[in-house]
Amino acid sequence: MKYKVPLIFAFVCGILVVISEFIPHRPFNMLITTLQDWFMIISGFAILLGQISLFQSNIKKIKNKNPDWPFYLAGLISFAIMLVFGLLWGTQEYAGIFGQGDKIQAVVGMKPFDYLFNNAFMPLSATMFSLLAFFIASAAYRAFIIRSFESNLLMITAVIVMLGRTSFGGMLTSWLPEGLKFLHLPNLSDFIMEFPNSAAQRAILISAALGIIGSSLRIILGIERSYLGGEK
Amino acid sequence: MRKVILISGILLFSSLLFAKSIFFWIEDVPWDDGKALTIKANVSADTVYLQKALDDGKWQTLYAANGTNFSYTDSGLNPDVKYQYRLLVPRPAFNDTIFFAAVAQPEEQWFYLHKLSYLLILLAVSIAIIYYVQNARKGKDYYIRRISGLDCIEDSIGRATEKGKPILFVPGIMDLDDIQTISSLTILSHLAHKAAEYDTEIIVPCRFSMVLSAAREVVKEAYIKAGKPDAYNQDRIFYLTDDQFGYVAGIDGIMVREQPAANFFLGSFYAESLILAETGFSTGAIQTAGTAQASQLPFFVVTCDYTLIGEELFAASAYLSRDPQQLGSLKGHDFGKLLVIILIVAGVITEMAGWQWFKAFFEGAQ
């Protein structure tokens, strides 16, 4: 019972979506619209589930004094503060329980939720990402060692494209005569992107698409059940 | 003056009698969900006005254009309702306007014809997959070539056991609705089974609650199958955050603090892949990666010992599990690839020969 019914649900929903792609007639286009609306609402609850289980796991870590528990506590406190700010005074566009909170806006200069977004969330998120530049630099220095012909090919293309993608590259080869215009770095880099790169990316897209069709089919037909967890 | 209107009136009246008037007629848009009508006319006049009867009796002007082979598609209609249209043809020479009327009801067809090639390919691949899967279930063994990235899975676990360090498995940063995550979980079940046998700890940080619960079930099953249900530690499979970068930062912390000997990044990855692979690289762990996300493959190829490229991720889960369904569907995919190659070659030949219909058939001209 615990497996049969969910699998039937998955089968019905999957087949309905596939059929409504090809059959325009009445019942199907109506059904697909309602299914899509339901999907959006349920996935809203799924995000809610994620947040609550984060809440749970953090509390558990704090309770049994996990080594970094003060940081998890700080995480929970910032979660609570941001949530309370969001619900009480709302965000830039939405009014909260206390309406637009003009008094607090006068004091803080903007809504507290947006204040935290601009001065805490934004710098954290942007800076986290910029770490990548450092990692790519050290990866280029250490990991980018020519091992085989293939990695040689990878490296030469990378150098051409990197030079082609900067203004410096353009100047480096701007002296080329008309006949050899093809070797002008930006043109060469655009050629690599337009033809060999698109060909290989297309091959990856096609084989990935076939893989996805296969996996989706197995899920709809109930052959693939691991998402329900456990025995076949 | 009145004579002219009289004649045009009779003309009009007679045109209603013929099945299809040569001046003004309505065609149902074929093969659609019955929400559109194409109104056509062929009248020698420089501007004609198309009007539609609203339910309150008034006429709403929809479109004005030159009369010769005039055509307008009215959409957003209701298949159960009859719609009345009329065409006003002002004739300055006779300073009068004659009008043609017509009534039509859009029909709902049962199939989008222009999607025929789309349906055929989908059916061909699906039937191939179902055919191979049924055979695989009946025990027919299919050959799959050895995927080099998989040898690394065996030595990674061996290495982790020697060093007594845990294995870190990252099932990608997307939710269960991403097929790569599900293939990653299939590989996780095999990996957890091996880890249970060798008594090596396995850490699985998850980004979404559904992935978390599926991963816990999968690892629990693997430990039970390996005969070590009590060694299964649910807390090593935990939820971090929904945010892409909070998740990666959390995993970095784990890598630096717990120094796992083997890292597995299998599933769907985005910009954060390099942080994971680079930090893992610096902790000296042996790293296997696999994703169908083309934009992240260069990083994994550059910094990981082994990388499953694109569909190799799906093939690896079939190869590892030897599960008849996955083996069968992989053979189905291979059938699809041969079909793709044949179609492209045929398409190029027909294009070179100038027969445009072949490509148009596959493009599904709207």
Added chain:
Amino acid sequence: MSGFMATFGLWLSVFFTLSIFSFLYKDNPFYKLSEQIFVGLSAAYWLVYLYYSVMVPNLFNKLFTDFKGNLILLIPTALGLLMLLRLIPKTQWLSRYPIAIMIGTSAGINMVRYAKTDLLGQISATMINPFASDNVITVIGNILLIVGTICGVYFFYFSKKQEGIRAVPSKLGIWFLMISFGASFGYTVMARISLLIGRLEFLLKDWLHIIK
């Protein structure tokens, strides 16, 4: 007062920027603190916007304004609540129903969309007559495009051992893939660098006022 809050806000973002950068030196309490605050803030952000942008307009408003007309919406709401039961181990199996609907619908949508855009779309886009254009560079390019796509797809062919004559298209396939990976790597270096430039511009301009 709001002047003070603005400068406090600036110093707050500088503090967070520098504490994340401190991870480059080594993992330290400042980084761990910012890491967890980031995790908390992002979780709250998702929740607040989920509530205001999705739950209120698409569900609660519809139910409150005309309950009768939207009775049907009670079903997805019930399924959503079932999903939340996953938190209690005893009733976890109940959450399988909404998960099955979600996964089934996504599988259907993935199957249909990927078949049209990635399979059919890319096949018909590769059906080109390479000699159609007069510019010799484009002709060579188109030949590479066709050969590259076919060999690339062949590389992902798993049913035959790729030896002897069959190794040639597969080798060509991996070469095209490596060129594409090299191109992507080059492209991506730019992306990562520009993100760093963005943060340094913030530090140099807004904080230290070195650049105008």
Added chain:
Amino acid sequence: MSVNKNTQTERRIIYLVLLIAVALPLIFPIGWKTEVSNYTKMAWDLVENTPDSSVVVFSFDYDPSTITEIQPMAEAMLEHSFSRNQKIIAVALWPQGVQMADQAFKVALQKYPDKKYGIDYVNLGYKVAGIVAIQAMGKSMQEVFPSDQSGIKYEDIPMLKKVKTLKDVAYICSLSSGTPGIKEWVMAARDPLGTPVTGGTTAVSAPGLLPYVNSQKQLYGLLGGLKAASEYETLINKIGSATIKMDAQSIAHLLILAFILIGNIKAFVTKKRSEQ
């Protein structure tokens, strides 16, 4: 632990050198010129040739972690679209996209102060479930967006009178840094409905989206990375935030190439010495 020690110091030196190499050109700009690639030109053509006062959709599918690359694109394309007097619907498939949209509109409105909310532009806010939301928009926009961000009913917004579904929109421009993003818009809007899709993305995802720029124009041109943003800025002759950063970009690239060179020479030398 010593092996880890000297790799740690080696990494820290690399980080420091990179930091300086990026900071210097920001302080002392050089002003190299950039050439416009045809992918950027295609996206520009779509916005340029879309008829006056047609309704278009801008989808903000990214978060603050990629603002350096995508925000200049958003500002430049919004300004260009306003200059062509197009009516802009802003939507977001990422929750943070809503704030990104507001900030981009603030910049664009400085140049076009006379644009009025509800008549020239509207922000319909964030919707969950990515590709499913797009497919639902393909059937009925009002179903997905009962009201705009500030609570005004969909039917009371003047500019949305003639917009029933995504088919009634001139083009869709998705500014995206991952999933859901441009790929989902191509899959769920361009292929089934035929509405042209263009967009801007990080340089990371650009190569993966280039196969869609093909004979069928599944994707109508694509802006990839900061260089494309500065190219678009030169096309609408605006000295925006992208162009200023291009010098630092070029210097950093040269530094990375130098690292690759030194790294390989060092590896070659150590391999030679270990063979003796």
